[in-house]
Amino acid sequence: MNEKQLAGERASDYIKDGMVVGLGTGSTAYYMLKALAQRVQEGLSIKGVATSQATTDLANKWGIPLVSIDDVSHIDVTIDGADEVDDHLNGIKGGGGALLYEKVVAKASKEVIWIVDAKKKVKTLGAFPLPIEVLPFGASHSIALFEQKGLQPQLRRSDEEIFITDSGHYIVDIQLPQDENVEAFAAWLDTLTGVIEHGLFLNMAHTLIVGEGDQVRIYKK
Numbered sequence: 001m002n003e004k005q006l007a008g009e010r011a012s013d014y015i016k017d018g019m020v021v022g023l024g025t026g027s028t029a030y031y032m033l034k035a036l037a038q039r040v041q042e043g044l045s046i047k048g049v050a051t052s053q054a055t056t057d058l059a060n061k062w063g064i065p066l067v068s069i070d071d072v073s074h075i076d077v078t079i080d081g082a083d084e085v086d087d088h089l090n091g092i093k094g095g096g097g098a099l100l101y102e103k104v105v106a107k108a109s110k111e112v113i114w115i116v117d118a119k120k121k122v123k124t125l126g127a128f129p130l131p132i133e134v135l136p137f138g139a140s141h142s143i144a145l146f147e148q149k150g151l152q153p154q155l156r157r158s159d160e161e162i163f164i165t166d167s168g169h170y171i172v173d174i175q176l177p178q179d180e181n182v183e184a185f186a187a188w189l190d191t192l193t194g195v196i197e198h199g200l201f202l203n204m205a206h207t208l209i210v211g212e213g214d215q216v217r218i219y220k221k
């Protein structure tokens with residue numbers, strides 16, 4: 001079994017009968033969804049809140065019941081992947097472009113669990129480019145600002161076309177400055193007009209499940 005599968009399957013154990021569950025996006029969340037679908041088939045009763053169209057499609061295909069985030073007062077637990085996670089359980093997300101809905105769902109959740117393979121557990125965030133979701137209107141000005149700050153922005157593309165998020169925005173991938181405090185950098189990003197959201201998820205995860213070789217390691221905040 002690969003590390004992503006180990007982490008994803010273990011995470012599905014955290015889902016209990018009657019819960020509203022935030023369903024993450026990506027190749028690791030895929031395994032959690034698969035394990036959850038199996039449990040639903042065996043009689044587990046949950047309601048899922050999907051974080052992307054891709055996850056909605058998988059849940060529909062596998063018979064996981066979904067509700068809209070606006071039809072629930074809270075989410076009991078959200079299980080999602082991440083691109084990098086440090087020792088404080090701060091992370092970078094958005095490698096698959098789902099960061100906006102993922103952050104909205106995480107913020108509505110009582111508990112957030114991340115599932116990753118071992119290479120994503122890092123000492124310092126920033127080897128993975130930081131995804132910034134920007135408004136298409138004026139995107140060239142957002143990119144110019146990042147360029148001016150030395151952040152090496154790259155407008156994300158998919159098969160030559162500009163990548164469009166589920167909510168109709170662009171993604172600009174930048175290099176996280178290594179000499180700057182991540183909280184301060186996230187706070188600066190939050191002030192920028194035209195920036196819809198960014199992939200720094202700070203103080204959001206409570207539990208990290210890492211598939212490492214043929215073992216699972218669990219870290220708590």
Ligand SMILES: O=C[C@H](O)[C@H](O)[C@H](O)COP(=O)(O)O
Nearest residue numbers: 026027081094095096097098
């Ligand atoms: O936008 C995508 C999400 O943040 C994913 O959860 C993240 O990129 C990790 O994906 P994967 O498990 O495929 O590496």
